[in-house]
Amino acid sequence: MSHAEPKVPALPRLTEGVRQQLLEHNDGKVFHTEYSARNFHEVRTYTLSDGQLFIRAHGKGAFGGSQFDRTWPASRDETHRFLYSHQRQGVRNE
Numbered sequence: 001m002s003h004a005e006p007k008v009p010a011l012p013r014l015t016e017g018v019r020q021q022l023l024e025h026n027d028g029k030v031f032h033t034e035y036s037a038r039n040f041h042e043v044r045t046y047t048l049s050d051g052q053l054f055i056r057a058h059g060k061g062a063f064g065g066s067q068f069d070r071t072w073p074a075s076r077d078e079t080h081r082f083l084y085s086h087q088r089q090g091v092r093n094e
Helices: 016-025 076-089
Strands: 030-037 040-049 052-060 067-073
Touching (some): 052 076
Antiparallel strands (some): 040 052
16 A cells, blocks of 8 residues: 655746736735855845845845845746745645
8 A cells, every 4th residue: 555645736938928927817926035154144035026036135245244135026037946946835726
C-alpha cells in the first residue's frame, strides 16, 4: 500500500498577460524581505499598486555605516521573479 502525495495545484505559466492579471488582482498587497550579512542589512518592501510592482530597498551598507533608501518600479524581469517566488505565499489570480 503506497501513500499518494497530496496534489498541489499547478501554477499558471507566467506569461505577460498572466503577470498583469496577478498584479491587478493583488492590488494593495505588500510583502517584506530582509537580508543581513556582515556589515550589511537590507529590508525590501514590495508593493503591488495600480497594476505595477514597486520595490523599496533600505538599510545600512558596509562602508562607514552608509545608509540607503531607494524606491523604483520593478522591471519586467524583477516582476517575473517576484511573482514566481511569491505565488505560493499569497499572490493569487482569483
